[in-house]
Amino acid sequence: MNVSLLRFLYFYLVLACAGAYAQEAPSSNNILLVADKVEDAVYFVNADTLEVESKVEVGRGPHEITVLPQLNRAYVTNYEGSPSVSIIDTNSRREIYRSNLRRLDRPHGIVPSHDGKWLYITVEANLAVLQMDPRNGEPLQTIETGQRFTHMVVASPDGKRLYTSNLGSGNISVIDLTSNQLIQHIETGNGTEGIALTPDGTELWITNRASDTVSILNTESLEVFETFTVEGFPIRVEISPDGRMAVVSSAEAGEVTIIDVSTKRTLARVGVGEFPVGVEISSDSQRAFIGNSRSGSISVIDLRSYQVTNLVKLGRGPDGMAYLAIKR
Numbered sequence: 001m002n003v004s005l006l007r008f009l010y011f012y013l014v015l016a017c018a019g020a021y022a023q024e025a026p027s028s029n030n031i032l033l034v035a036d037k038v039e040d041a042v043y044f045v046n047a048d049t050l051e052v053e054s055k056v057e058v059g060r061g062p063h064e065i066t067v068l069p070q071l072n073r074a075y076v077t078n079y080e081g082s083p084s085v086s087i088i089d090t091n092s093r094r095e096i097y098r099s100n101l102r103r104l105d106r107p108h109g110i111v112p113s114h115d116g117k118w119l120y121i122t123v124e125a126n127l128a129v130l131q132m133d134p135r136n137g138e139p140l141q142t143i144e145t146g147q148r149f150t151h152m153v154v155a156s157p158d159g160k161r162l163y164t165s166n167l168g169s170g171n172i173s174v175i176d177l178t179s180n181q182l183i184q185h186i187e188t189g190n191g192t193e194g195i196a197l198t199p200d201g202t203e204l205w206i207t208n209r210a211s212d213t214v215s216i217l218n219t220e221s222l223e224v225f226e227t228f229t230v231e232g233f234p235i236r237v238e239i240s241p242d243g244r245m246a247v248v249s250s251a252e253a254g255e256v257t258i259i260d261v262s263t264k265r266t267l268a269r270v271g272v273g274e275f276p277v278g279v280e281i282s283s284d285s286q287r288a289f290i291g292n293s294r295s296g297s298i299s300v301i302d303l304r305s306y307q308v309t310n311l312v313k314l315g316r317g318p319d320g321m322a323y324l325a326i327k328r
Helices: 003-021
Strands: 031-036 041-046 052-057 062-068 073-078 084-089 094-100 107-112 119-123 128-133 138-144 150-155 161-166 171-176 181-187 192-197 203-208 213-218 223-229 234-239 245-250 255-260 266-271 276-281 287-292 297-302 307-313 318-324
Touching: 031 062, 031 276, 041 062, 052 094, 062 107, 073 107, 073 318, 084 107, 107 150, 107 161, 119 150, 128 150, 138 181, 150 192, 161 192, 171 192, 181 223, 192 245, 203 234, 213 234, 234 276, 245 276, 245 287, 255 276, 255 287, 266 307, 276 318, 287 318, 297 318
Parallel strands: 062 318, 192 234
Antiparallel strands: 031 041, 031 318, 041 052, 062 073, 073 084, 084 094, 107 119, 119 128, 128 138, 150 161, 161 171, 171 181, 192 203, 203 213, 213 223, 234 245, 245 255, 255 266, 276 287, 287 297, 297 307
16 A cells, blocks of 8 residues: 555545544634644634634644635644644544645745635745645645745635745746646845735735835736835745735734735735734734734734724734635
């Protein structure tokens, strides 16, 4: 019996057991999942009541997280120690499998394909992106970027491209998903890190933390058409689901900047906690959740008033987050 088949059978045996032992029904509220890279855990936060409901232990140094609601799964990149991806059942709130990446080291950014068929994970030490089967956690092929610290990754809504930020090279890589081949690299600025697409896929927003700038790429021409200053070590960017606002976290300033996507005008700078990194926006585009990685807290910002309305205390190093919207 080959190794791949054994891994497949083991995964589904664990999955069956997890379902058998699940004792609570899934929440009827929206859920914010928070990876804590210090406590080696993922927190489940009720996004409506802001109550911390559950804590799930994962691998060492979990940095980023994504969800596939159709599979009732969350996937967490464990950046430190033995490189792995934790797979969590979002109903039972248990780690049901931990995929060992073997020689693929420093997994960080993670995103599903537009149809949920594949996961794409940056592996910094290998200067590449890994394709994974989300159903069984099986690592498949790698796509080389050849760039230093390939860090974050996003997928285009039409399913045709991946974009990665390459922190050590000051550029982004564009990958064709029909052929799984690199198209080109595009210079943006020193310390390219945060990366986000507008919902229509026409603009790619990039934070250049060492340059204190944000660059915007036209995804049709693959040209940077605008770069502007956002002070304080801009480290992440997210675009609201309605496409109206961009939220940029500036880690050293302890602030986030809210920007009008259409006009590129700054709407507000909002003080949050210490060293904010992770940004997640609710599915209704009304709230932003900011992970204060050195304060052990999540700041909740009302995107209508641009005010911090709540502070959720949890863990010691909240970082990457994912929003799981419950359909009612």
